[in-house]
């Protein structure tokens with residue numbers, strides 16, 4: 001359900017100023033106002049979805065297709081972009097701050113300040129990988 005206090009629903013409704021890159025019948029893409037790097041933009045569904053689980057798959061596919069095309073457009077533009085990260089935070093623990101699904105398109109270049117860190121540690125063995133794969137596989141349905 002769209003909510004009056006959802007800033008992305010306000011953008012979709014035209015109630016908040018935004019620098020649009022692309023819009024169609026399912027999604028809109030616009031410049032992020034707090035960019036990780038210049039050219040950082042967001043692709044969001046027009047219909048409110050709080051989490052991935054709430055997002056219509058057809059809309060999700062469109063979001064990715066648009067992000068794919070925009071990534072190339074960014075690379076072809078004057079934006080400094082030697083690479084691209086697509087990033088989607090689903091849930092607070094993943095870093096989601098706006099609760100309307102959004103896919104980040106982030107231009108990257110050598111030496112930029114964006115850092116993705118993890119405690120890589122020792123890699124898991126095949127037995128552990130197989131066990132986790134089996135557990136997750138139980139919940140995956142055919143696309």
Ligand SMILES: [Zn+2]
Pocket residue numbers: 002003006007008009010047048049099100
């Ligand atoms: Zn919303």
